Amino acid sequence: MNYPGGIRKKQENTVISYKNRGMTLEAELNSSNLYYKEENIAYIYKKPTPIKLVQVDYHRNLIKEGYFEKPSTTDYNGIYKGKYIDFEAKETTSKTSFPLSNIHPHQIEHIRNIKDAGGISFLIVRFTKIDKTYYLTGEDFIDFLEKETRKSIPIHYFDEKGFILKNTFRPQIDYLKVVDKILEVK
Secondary structure, three states: OEOHHHOEOOOOOOOOOOOOOOHHHHHHHHHHHHHHHHOOOOEEEEOOOOEEEEEEEOOOOEEEEEEEOOOOOOOEEEEEOOEEEEEEEEEEOOOOEEEHHHOOHHHHHHHHHHHHOOOEEEEEEEEOOOOEEEEEEHHHHHHHHHHOOOOEEEHHHHHHHOEEOOEOOOOOEOOHHHHHHHHHHO
């Protein structure tokens, strides 16, 4: 903790908090999207969670009461080369599989709808313990769900069907390289 005058207090007991799990991947994607915007490459934004405000103290700029109005769809959407882009970003501590419980049914339906409407939908999944980040197309994700009864996607499926995303300087996660490969095939 930083105190005025530069004095630091050593923290003795560390408490592990899971409330910001996934924030590293999100921060890297936000940085990448800012780069894409600044370079006029793509316009992709983090979607805000819809919140219904019930009680607000406007004098102190304080929200006193609010609730989630409806379930959010996916994390990001935007436009690239005239195509609609929509994707979900997730992190998992598992070394062997991605738990499907991390994705809600309304998000699965949204990914399916975007795919069916001709947009580009996908998942970006980071396996934090092995430091691997994958891009999995919406088509391959939905195909897995339709053919398998497992409650998780094994990492070998990501190795077989997905694309590994390496961290770079700018953008930090260049997922549009994969989108370009997919657009070439179509």
